[in-house]
Amino acid sequence: MPKKESFLVNRLKSVGFAFKGMVILIKTEASIKVQLFIALVVTIAGFYFDISKTEWIAQITMIGLVMSVEGMNTAIEAIADFIHPEYHEKIGLIKDVAAGAVFIASIVAVIIASIIYIPKFI
Template identity: 60%
Template sequence: MKNTFIGKRLMAFKYAGRGAWLLLKNEASIQVQAVIALVVTVAGFYFEITATEWVLQFFAIGLVMATEGANTAIEEIANFIHPERHPKIGYIKDVAAGAVFFAAVIAIVIGCIIYIPYFG
């Protein structure tokens, strides 16, 4: 079954799950994002947000976590290829971190759009 289309998809899913676990286990930034995701999920139940708000909230959570995971992978590759400090590697890592920044800002805006009305 390992060499079938379905078998290969199942193995890919297994590897992706392992990667997600490794991120959660080893990366402080992902751990912080996971705690924030848990807090806003609890807040969503508490405030009984709408289905559309749930979709936006989960989109924002997924966007930040996925971008953070890609950033971590880019940093690990860069460190592996060139362990010493190098301006081009620094630039690559800064650009990857900038992508996380954009995702986080959008997530904060989405969170404000969802939750500020519940406090008003």
């Protein structure tokens, strides 16, 4: 029986796989590229307007949430297409719901960004 790898080795491998997945997502998905651009813009705005620690926490949390949900949406779409490549009403529903989750996170992110930045312009 082969020797079982240590907990640390397994965790390092998991981090490697996760990093690979993130790179694939960034390289292949146009929507994540748009979200990265928006994240860069609001990050620069955060430094420019010297937002508070609490505002940074909210902003970084929303960036992470939107991008994470987008990654899950991409994975759901890929597995749905793999399972049923041709159009199917149920697969369409599944993909729409996953996209809806990204939309909800994005709306909340815009609301939080508005709460942070609109007062800076007024």
